[in-house]
Amino acid sequence: MAVKIKTLSGYFHEYQKSVVNPEQFWGQQAEDFFWRKKYTCVLKWNFKEPRIEWFKDGQLNLTENIFERQVFTLQDQPAIIWEPNDPNEATVQLTYGQLFEKVKQFSNVLISKGIHKGDRVAIYMPMIPDLAVAMLACARIGAVHSIVFAGFSSTALADRIIDAEAKMVITSDGSYRGSKQISIKPLIDEAVEKCPSVETIIVKKRTGIPVTMQAGRDFWWDELTAGASFDNVATVMNAEDPLFVLYTSGSTGKPKGLVHTTAGYMVYTSFTFRNVFQYSQGDIYFCSADIGWITGHSYIIYGPLLSGATTLMFEGIPTWPNAGRFWDIVEKYNVNQFYTAPTAIRSLMAEGNQFVEGKEMKSLKVLGTVGEPINEEAWHWYHDHVGKNRCPIVDTWWQTETGGVLISPLAGITPTKPSYATLPLPGIQPVILDNEGNELKGNSVEGNLCIEFPWPGIARTIYGDHERFQQTYFSSFPGYYFTGDGVKRDEDGYYRILGRVDDVINVSGHRMGTAEVENAINEHPRVVESAVVGFPHNIKGQGIYAFVVCNDMDESTSEEGIIHSIKIGVNNIIGPIARPDKVLIVSGLPKTRSGKIMRRILRKIAASDYTNFGDTSTLLDPMVVDQIIEKSKTLK
Ligand code: PRX
Numbered sequence: 001m002a003v004k005i006k007t008l009s010g011y012f013h014e015y016q017k018s019v020v021n022p023e024q025f026w027g028q029q030a031e032d033f034f035w036r037k038k039y040t041c042v043l044k045w046n047f048k049e050p051r052i053e054w055f056k057d058g059q060l061n062l063t064e065n066i067f068e069r070q071v072f073t074l075q076d077q078p079a080i081i082w083e084p085n086d087p088n089e090a091t092v093q094l095t096y097g098q099l100f101e102k103v104k105q106f107s108n109v110l111i112s113k114g115i116h117k118g119d120r121v122a123i124y125m126p127m128i129p130d131l132a133v134a135m136l137a138c139a140r141i142g143a144v145h146s147i148v149f150a151g152f153s154s155t156a157l158a159d160r161i162i163d164a165e166a167k168m169v170i171t172s173d174g175s176y177r178g179s180k181q182i183s184i185k186p187l188i189d190e191a192v193e194k195c196p197s198v199e200t201i202i203v204k205k206r207t208g209i210p211v212t213m214q215a216g217r218d219f220w221w222d223e224l225t226a227g228a229s230f231d232n233v234a235t236v237m238n239a240e241d242p243l244f245v246l247y248t249s250g251s252t253g254k255p256k257g258l259v260h261t262t263a264g265y266m267v268y269t270s271f272t273f274r275n276v277f278q279y280s281q282g283d284i285y286f287c288s289a290d291i292g293w294i295t296g297h298s299y300i301i302y303g304p305l306l307s308g309a310t311t312l313m314f315e316g317i318p319t320w321p322n323a324g325r326f327w328d329i330v331e332k333y334n335v336n337q338f339y340t341a342p343t344a345i346r347s348l349m350a351e352g353n354q355f356v357e358g359k360e361m362k363s364l365k366v367l368g369t370v371g372e373p374i375n376e377e378a379w380h381w382y383h384d385h386v387g388k389n390r391c392p393i394v395d396t397w398w399q400t401e402t403g404g405v406l407i408s409p410l411a412g413i414t415p416t417k418p419s420y421a422t423l424p425l426p427g428i429q430p431v432i433l434d435n436e437g438n439e440l441k442g443n444s445v446e447g448n449l450c451i452e453f454p455w456p457g458i459a460r461t462i463y464g465d466h467e468r469f470q471q472t473y474f475s476s477f478p479g480y481y482f483t484g485d486g487v488k489r490d491e492d493g494y495y496r497i498l499g500r501v502d503d504v505i506n507v508s509g510h511r512m513g514t515a516e517v518e519n520a521i522n523e524h525p526r527v528v529e530s531a532v533v534g535f536p537h538n539i540k541g542q543g544i545y546a547f548v549v550c551n552d553m554d555e556s557t558s559e560e561g562i563i564h565s566i567k568i569g570v571n572n573i574i575g576p577i578a579r580p581d582k583v584l585i586v587s588g589l590p591k592t593r594s595g596k597i598m599r600r601i602l603r604k605i606a607a608s609d610y611t612n613f614g615d616t617s618t619l620l621d622p623m624v625v626d627q628i629i630e631k632s633k634t635l636k
Helices: 008-020 021-028 061-064 096-112 129-141 154-162 185-191 220-228 260-277 294-306 325-334 342-350 377-387 466-474 514-522 561-571 599-607 624-633
Strands: 043-046 050-055 078-081 090-096 120-124 144-147 168-172 174-179 180-183 200-204 219-221 240-246 256-261 284-287 312-313 337-340 366-368 393-396 431-432 447-449 481-489 496-500 504-507 508-512 527-535 542-550 582-586
Touching: 008 021, 021 043, 021 260, 050 260, 061 129, 061 260, 061 294, 078 096, 078 129, 078 325, 090 096, 096 129, 096 220, 120 129, 120 154, 129 144, 129 240, 129 294, 154 185, 154 240, 154 256, 154 561, 168 185, 180 185, 185 200, 185 312, 219 220, 240 260, 240 294, 240 447, 256 260, 256 466, 260 294, 260 393, 284 294, 284 325, 284 466, 312 325, 325 337, 325 504, 342 377, 342 542, 366 377, 377 393, 431 481, 447 496, 466 481, 496 504, 504 527, 504 542, 508 514, 514 527, 514 542, 514 561, 527 599, 542 561, 542 599, 561 582, 582 624, 599 624
Parallel strands: 078 312, 120 144, 120 168, 144 240, 168 200, 200 219, 284 312, 284 337, 337 366, 366 393, 542 582
Antiparallel strands: 043 050, 078 090, 174 180, 240 256, 431 447, 447 481, 481 496, 504 508, 527 542
8 A cells, every 4th residue: 555654753664664675665655556567676777877767567557547546436526626817717627537538538639630659749738727638638648748838938849849859739829827818829830830840739729819720730629629539548558658758957058858757757746745745535735836847747737636636727827816816716715735836925925915814714734835945034924824823834845857856844744944845755865965976974964965766756868868867967976866956954854955056047936047048148149148147036036147248339339228139039039937137248257267157256246245256366357357246236
């Protein structure tokens, strides 16, 4: 029987078991699932190549474990509750039975359009139930979904489609976000022009805005499903067959498509969902993330549905019609577990307490956060005003690469400490290494966070580039998975995540590679070179600060116009989330004699910290620093 931990001593007991005999521990967690063919080998691995195989020779289909395995008992229980953007529009509730029918039907649509096991399908959709149907239908027929957050630009979408060689795109005519109606289909058309691999586009009608449909390529979702059968037998998958690709930013180059596989991801997301959130049958669980990110994959769809949970999907934004929207939703559906990002908490906190006061939210039992470090002030506000001092907060640390939560309290079980992710989940063996790779043992240490043993949810490769996977995660500290995060282990052995130690910044809980933003800025015709760093931002956690060198600048040049067009350019190339908050046009960047930009100096200037720049003796031209400082003081 899979474990559900109930006490702190139970946690320590399970943790111990998971470290002493990981194969036995994870074998036990996999037992409850429905296997077409049972695995004989739980784990084979090395972190050198790396090669990680869980439940290797087992065969299964993940959707059979959501539907066929559970539908007998859960037929009439809501699987998905959908809250539309407009609170006055009717909500949709799909029971497990109804969702199953829709998934089978759409699976048949995919098959009828020539999608086979192993084909990649890109999905670019707003938060509507059909997005869940599309991804589950892919999983059912063995197609690999690649969901792209529907805030990315057409260029960013095209890059991802090209990299994944997707055969199909599933999308909608448009979307609603707060008071805005957004057009989507033209953006898809523009992207697909550059993507010869795409044969078919399926369009779900959401807003009804007129769109152009290309005969033979574009089809309306509703027309295709109208004639499709509800009979569908799931495709048998090998445990290590890919389930999905999800792109994320890194410190170098273009975004990487992390590949997650079937059985390990299934076992890990359901185990962590049940234990971290302490979900009980009948609870209503609400995660406010977008399904376009890993949080939505693992903890709106797969983890909850594999656990027979009722998961709430919200189409809108937290501040519309007003900043009490989340709390209205909690009261409307009697939400029991609520999971969001610190940036959302900070922005709602800034709107004032009037939106949360008077909302009793008696149903709430557990609050969660994810995506970035939570500052103490936001933690206390969340705890006192939202949780009314009675709900434990689970500060869950994890990554796109990890598939599920690695370090987190178990709700109501692990004693919490504001801004600490606390203790590793069973099966997770964190180590802290100094920059030379020496392990820092014991408590009260700080360094690079690495993991020394695999867990079932770890990504297996980067799509089409295993070498890059090895280089990015397994080469800095041979023998370990390197997370890219700095961490402190305090005197109680509790972990506190300190943020990225590489050139990745975390903007509103979204990961952004500085190189990616720089590449977009450098496309501007006036830009010679640029350097992007993060700076502390009250709401977003980190903001984006770009130092830019332009050509042909003289007294008469309007910097304002150039700065504006640089920002628009980034918007168009990546999307609004990458738009720099601050752009400073400078005459040069602080470089060493070997041409390397000294980012730590820029980071300090961006944070308005002009003291103690450390050793600057290797700088080619130290005067540049003074010039940048002076100019930065003029920037609002
Ligand atoms: O720096 C860490 C931060 O987010 C990074 C992972 O980003 P992404 O792959 O987009 O996944 C976000 C959602 C899982 C991590 O390397 N991060 C995530 N959760 C936390 C966090 N930092 C501090 N505390 C957290 N709870």
